[in-house]
Amino acid sequence: MAPKPTLVTNRIRALRFEADEMTQAALARAIGVTRQTIIAIEQGKYSPSLEMAFQIAHVLGRPLDDVFQYTPEGSDD
């Protein structure tokens, strides 16, 4: 199986549901990207820039490390 392209994981999908079931399209519109990019981020197929990560956290009303997590290889976290 191909290795996951990024070690950064996120809880955007779960947090969208908490944010009044915000749709991918609504989140995409709020940060100025396509819905496909939101899907790619949620699936761990695209690591957003630091600025975009902050924008996502801001839109979801959460601190950055509540949205994104970094798990180094070999870590049990």
Next chain:
Amino acid sequence: MFNMSRPAERTAMTHEPHDLPEDDEPISMTTEERSVWVYLAGIIVSTGFYLAWILPQVFDRPIADVSWIPAMLWAIGISVGFTIVGTIVAQVGSAVGLAIKGRDVKAEMETDVRDKEIGARGTKASATVVGVGVGLTLVLTMLGADHFWIGNALYAAGFGGALAETITKVSLYRRGF
């Protein structure tokens, strides 16, 4: 007694796939990715046409007598025409499909930062292959090779560069980065 898990975890656990918002469908192609697929198909079709035209000649006559110039011009024309027409058809079809689904056509068909990053990486892969190909063509020219070899080395460099670019982009779109 009490559910002590964090709210988000509870939410994630209680949302089965059938509860997902309507737009949580599998990732669809962006406008740019669709164009890349059309371009890839165009270069494969045109190069297949070119090889089908000249390979029989290469094997049954001297290289200097092979009529490669009309074949190459046709192949380049087919590639350009296929890409233009294919892109128009694909984008119009996509816009109609999105409109039927009731989506925001403009927002769904925009190019964003991910497309630009993928585009830059694809261009870099292409430049490397084209650079090597042009270098080899230069060597052929210095050695006084027949025009057939010089012309075809340049064509191969262009084909290789386009192939490297499109495969890099498709891979980044599908597998992520």
